[in-house]
Amino acid sequence: MGEKFLMKGNEALAEAAIRNGCKHFFGYPITPQTEVAAYMAKRMPKIGGTYLQAESEIAAINMVLGCASTGARAMTSSSSPGISLKGEGISYIIGSDLPCLIINVMRGGPGLGGIQPSQADYWQATKAPGHGDGQVLVFAPSSVQEIVNLIGQAFDLAETYRMPAMILADGMLGQMMEPVEFPEVVPTPHEKPWALTGTKGQRKPNIVNSLYLQPQELERTIIERQKRYDIIREKEVQVELQYMDDAEFAVVAYGATARVVKSAVSKARAKGIKVGLIRPITLWPFPEKEIAAAAKQVKAMLTVEMSMGQMVEDVRLAANGACPVGFFGRTGGIVPSPAEVLAEIEKMAGGAK
Template identity: 55%
Template sequence: MAKKLMKGNEALGEAAIQAGCRYFFGYPITPQNEIPSYLSRKLPEVGGVYLQAESEVAAINMVYGAAGAGARVLTSSSSPGISLKTEGISYIAGAQLPCVIVNIVRGGPGLGGIQPAQSDYFQATKGGGHGDYRLVVLTPSTVQELVDLTMEAFEIADQYRTPVMILGDGIMGQMMEPVEFNPPKKRELPEKTWATTGCEGREPNVTNSLHMAAEDLENHNLNLLAKYKEIAQNETKYESYETGDADIVLVAYGTTARICKTAIAELRKEGLKVGLIRPITVWPYPDKAFEEVMDTAKEFVCIEMSTGQMVEDVRLAVNGRKPVHFYGRTGGVIPSPQEVADKIREIAGGVK
């Protein structure tokens, strides 16, 4: 299939359609508005439904309804919009319903700004809403990967009956790159016998997250925990880049990982052995990637567009065995390759 030059947000919308998504419910907010704009034009062409809800709260509850009926459904927003959706996301996770949620991250907290950031990491990976639940969180670093992971997100969601989040940022949503839309890799998925599709000839299905008896709710949470352990075993994704001989290993995801690769190319020309671990799933987190380099790496450096959120997971993965440093810019300021390289030179001066 020929490649096509597309903006990230629009490529994501097209990928969702080709993955079989036929329902979108959302509310406009910068910098993700091209997603609903694209789907408002394209979904009706394939017999789908685009609906701009009156609020983010309404939109996520519409997602609950469509997911409960067994449909492939998408919602997208940006930072404060996701905050408004977190109660509904918790309900969806509690009811074990599959859906895909997109967060094209902007600076915060509060209304913040419209520039790109990675400061929603805690919100995405540590719950966001209430209760013992998890989201599978995918973090693309190219527009092509945005397409591929969006298609895969629907497969993961259906396989495990769980919400999946695509965590991007303003750069990923707005940048244009050549992409190709290969047929999505289909999994052997279970039938949606739980869906609320009418109960003629059978007992009615109920999609619910309410469990009044403490023992019942505990059992429900333990079942969720078992599912999350299975996801962690089967769905963890990462890229190891130039780590084979690296003394210093950078850790970054999404757009920031691209910046780090540019810095690594410059530093290696100077003789510094620097590599990169790029988590593609930030939940489940790729602890295995750190085990693979633990005997050779001397230092780890987490690079983020935040004041330091993923660095906590890096420290957990390293578990005190090697030093972990942090460098970040926040509020919508993007670190340059030169800044990252300068930080690594500073650290390299102390590496023995």
């Protein structure tokens, strides 16, 4: 750790990726993540990397597929509608067992939606980033500093498990300015014996592909991939618990919403309500065990999201009926206010004390 700088979330996303050894960016501008591409356009030529503005999001994700096939650290970045366009490519990358980094700075949807912040792509990121049986690692930072800290992990784990990693941010995180410091990192890209680097006449050709001619072979491949997913569910969950030791109530929130909730939880504590915060840092794998344990401890839970309620379904599955799980959300580009969340906490706790 060294000097502190003031950075915009989108700039920090880009700079952290560069510091973690990413030299190849393929993208297409879209608000509110455009500064990622703009930063890459400025910096990549200066470090001997590639910044390529593709003709579309679909082209960009397929360039990532090609680049990742060679074993290089590659990334793309977009916002909600652009991620939908990338869906096919993401599925092909999953099916080809390739590591890469995908950034989604979420805005309002569906359709063209709007350019204000949102968290309405939770289902897309965690359930179906593309068609088929497959997952991507999903990280949900809630500060500019955490963006910086998670980018390196995202690249590392993507390579460990040979799958895409996604940073699921929102417009608020992308656009806001916060102090950050960059940890000293020596990027250590993994050995990639599967990469397409040229046989030099010394080995059999590697094949990167997502087409399997025999259904038995495809099924076997998918089951092997699912075994990797089971290891990830076991080992790679990250979650922050705050004020949970003596909590009688809990609020579950991620990303920028968790910042709003933290503020509301502090106020509720000051009013004598024993409420805690559960903040998933990884959304896939989801902190099922932590939430299941908390559900047995507390009287009720509340999930707060910038959507009509998506993560709340995973919270309910994990709670498995051990406590009631309520929901409060704003959507369409509206960020919930700490006062609104505090009112919901008071309602859950049975009125203001």
